[in-house]
Amino acid sequence: xxxxxSHKIGIIGGGISGxxxxxQLSEHEPVVFEATDSIGGVWKHCSYSSTKLQTPRCDYEFSxxxxxxxxxTSFPSYQEILDYLYSYATYFDVLKxxxxxxxxxxxxxxxxxxxENSGEYGNxxxxxxxxxxxxxxxxxxxxxxxxxxxxxxxxGKYGDIPRIPKFPQNKGPEIFKGKVMHTIDYCxxxxxxxxxxxKGKKVVIFGYKKSAIDLAVECAEANQGLPNSYTKDQIRxxxxxxxxxxxxxxxxxxxxxKLPLEKYGLKPDHPFEEDYASCQMAILPExxxxxxxxxxxxxKRSTLKWWxxxxxxxxxxxxxxxxxxxILATGFDGKQKLKAIIPDPFRSLLxxxxxxxxxxxxxxxxxxxxxxFVGYIESVSNLHxxxxxxxxxxxxxxxxxxxxxxxxxxxxxTKELEIMRRTTRFYRRSCISxxxxxxxxxxxxxxxxxxxxxxxxxxxxxxxxxxxDYQEEK
Numbered sequence: 001x002x003x004x005x006s007h008k009i010g011i012i013g014g015g016i017s018g019x020x021x022x023x024q025l026s027e028h029e030p031v032v033f034e035a036t037d038s039i040g041g042v043w044k045h046c047s048y049s050s051t052k053l054q055t056p057r058c059d060y061e062f063s064x065x066x067x068x069x070x071x072x073t074s075f076p077s078y079q080e081i082l083d084y085l086y087s088y089a090t091y092f093d094v095l096k097x098x099x100x101x102x103x104x105x106x107x108x109x110x111x112x113x114x115x116e117n118s119g120e121y122g123n124x125x126x127x128x129x130x131x132x133x134x135x136x137x138x139x140x141x142x143x144x145x146x147x148x149x150x151x152x153x154x155x156g157k158y159g160d161i162p163r164i165p166k167f168p169q170n171k172g173p174e175i176f177k178g179k180v181m182h183t184i185d186y187c188x189x190x191x192x193x194x195x196x197x198x199k200g201k202k203v204v205i206f207g208y209k210k211s212a213i214d215l216a217v218e219c220a221e222a223n224q225g226l227p228n229s230y231t232k233d234q235i236r237x238x239x240x241x242x243x244x245x246x247x248x249x250x251x252x253x254x255x256x257x258k259l260p261l262e263k264y265g266l267k268p269d270h271p272f273e274e275d276y277a278s279c280q281m282a283i284l285p286e287x288x289x290x291x292x293x294x295x296x297x298x299x300k301r302s303t304l305k306w307w308x309x310x311x312x313x314x315x316x317x318x319x320x321x322x323x324x325x326x327i328l329a330t331g332f333d334g335k336q337k338l339k340a341i342i343p344d345p346f347r348s349l350l351x352x353x354x355x356x357x358x359x360x361x362x363x364x365x366x367x368x369x370x371x372x373f374v375g376y377i378e379s380v381s382n383l384h385x386x387x388x389x390x391x392x393x394x395x396x397x398x399x400x401x402x403x404x405x406x407x408x409x410x411x412x413x414t415k416e417l418e419i420m421r422r423t424t425r426f427y428r429r430s431c432i433s434x435x436x437x438x439x440x441x442x443x444x445x446x447x448x449x450x451x452x453x454x455x456x457x458x459x460x461x462x463x464x465x466x467x468x469d470y471q472e473e474k
Contacts (some may be wrong), residue, residue: 006129006147007031009397011097012104012341013154015041017375017386019085020062021152022094024390025397028125031146033135035103039089040082046159046187046211047078049194050218054210054283060383062088063467075283099135105143106134107151107341111369121366121403124150124396130370149370150397156375157334159184165206165330171307173326178312182328183211197325198222204313204321206306207329210282215329217285220296248273260289265301270425277434278426279378334376342368355428356420358413361443362432363389366409378431384467385436391470392443401446437465444470 007030011021014034018041022032038044052075053060057067060081065088076084089095111130129147136143162182167173173180179197186194203219205212252272261267268275275281291297304315312323335355339347349367351357360366362377362385372393379385395401403409416435423434432439441451453469454460 004144004146006149008125008148009150009152010131010133010146010148011152011154012133013041013156013375014039014098014100015043015154015156015375016085016383017041017156017390018152018154019089019094020383020387020390021154021374021393022097023088023092024387024394025152026092026094026097027394028397030097030152031148032098033102033104033133034098034100037100037138039095039098040085041156042159043078043081043085046184048187048211048214048218049191050214050285051078052076052283053078053081054281055381057084059381059466061467062383062387063469063471065091066468099137101138102135103137104133104341105136107343108132108134109343109346110147119405119407121364121406121409122369123399124370124372125399126150126370150372151370152372152374152393153338154374155334155337157378158332161333161336162328163331163333164328167307171309173308175310176308176312176323176326177310178324178326180308180326180328182330183207183215184332186215186327194218195222201324202312202322203325203327204323205327205329207331209280209329209331212329213282213288214285215327216297217288217291220291220294221287245271245273248276259284264289264292264299266299274424274426277420277424277431278429279380279431279433280426280429346371352417354417354421356417356430358410358417360403360409360413361389361392361446362439363393364403364409366406366413376430378429379433379436381467384470385432387467388440388443388470391472392447395447401448440465440470 008028009025009030011018011025011030011032014032014036018032018034019039022030036045054075056073057076057080058070060076061067061070061084067084108131110132111126111128126149129149131148131151133146133148133151134143135146162184164182186197189197198219199222205215205219207215248271255261255272256267259266288297292299300321302315304317306313306315308314308326309320312321313326314320335351338350342350346368349365357373357376358365358367359373359376363372363374365371365373374386374389374393375382377385396403404412416432419435420431424431444451444453452460453465454463
């Protein structure tokens with residue numbers, strides 16, 4: 001099979017991170033492989049009709065492309081996010097780099113394992129191919145091969161591969177007489193199809209994060225039946241431990257006073273700071289509790305095992321829930337997406353035994369050459385987190401600064417992982433919210449920028465940071 005000519009940089013994924021990477025690396029004319037027919041990632045393929053951003057738009061924007069109504073304090077819908085991303089990609093002429101309907105099915109390492117520089121990471125542009133990428137398009141079953149000096153993986157942690165619970169033998173979905181689906185399949189339904197699925201039905205939702213909460217409200221609004229939301233443990237939010245705990249207690253007291261968390265058994269058993277440290281804060285839909293008050297949403301909080309019976313679901317304590325439809329809001333397996341395409345021996349180096357990915361600056365795995373990962377750490381603003389790391393990456397590619405030794409990078413990532421572990425029991429989510437400003441400061445300093453981004457010290461001390469503070473330095 002003929003090899004397509006070599007390119008310098010390949011980017012896998014056309015979501016927020018992939019488009020940010022393509023824009024920052026545009027001088028090298030990267031090739032972006034997007035498996036579907038559109039950019040947008042989870043915003044395109046894992047959103048309900050009611051899905052909205054969880055922050056105001058001014059906290060979710062590219063540093064050089066402000067929203068046209070950035071002072072609008074409402075939370076934009078998923079369609080507004082997609083429109084904004086398309087406008088960004090069009091304005092900076094990024095779409096010309098994207099190969100749509102091009103799914104990466106295999107990656108092969110063809111570089112040399114240079115033992116002379118084993119302690120150093122080396123240049124990202126090696127001057128010769130390091131990776132070969134096998135791509136299957138929607139027009140052909142044949143695999144086309146591309147060669148790259150450097151790869152940026154932007155397939156993300158969510159979407160594509162659903163995490164499905166395991167059930168005892170003869171107690172799985174096959175014995176249930178109703179409909180079972182994961183949220184990834186629900187998101188593919190057109191609005192009239194989802195309404196038809198839910199209307200007049202008893203719906204049981206398994207899950208406890210944002211997707212489950214939003215879906216419970218959609219069910220309540222679509223029918224007059226009783227959607228039941230089963231939850232394992234309700235999640236709700238930084239860094240000297242003493243001050244952080246004090247602020248956490250204040251926020252907990254306010255939320256408990258403001259919201260009927262105790263009435264519905266939704267008050268968590270862990271402190272708010274652990275949710276903030278693991279990026280698990282969820283903005284409830286406006287009418288969530290009003291629908292619960294009407295009896296259209298019932299909440300069952302339980303850590304019990306469960307399985308199917310022909311008329312619904314059953315828990316190990318013997319209780320049963322009748323159901324016509326069961327929807328699994330049980331998340332995704334992003335690591336499996338990576339392991340499916342990353343070859344050995346690098347597949348075994350993707351994560352520590354703890355399950356966390358060792359990413360220096362949230363981007364470079366010190367043990368995998370000429371490859372970067374964008375979109376695998378979380379913060380209170382994932383767009384900003386991705387963009388500033390892509391800016392850092394572009395300067396690293398252009399050899400404007402050098403990486404530390406492999407040993408020092410591993411030390412740094414281990415230190416950060418320990419901070420996560422000490423701060424929250426949910427540390428495996430790879431959230432940097434408690435030290436994101438420090439991270440950005442260090443990234444700026446490595447790029448040769450000042451870590452003080454405001455115009456004066458008063459603003460530096462008292463004004464919150466946002467993407468606009470990280471515009472290109474002239």
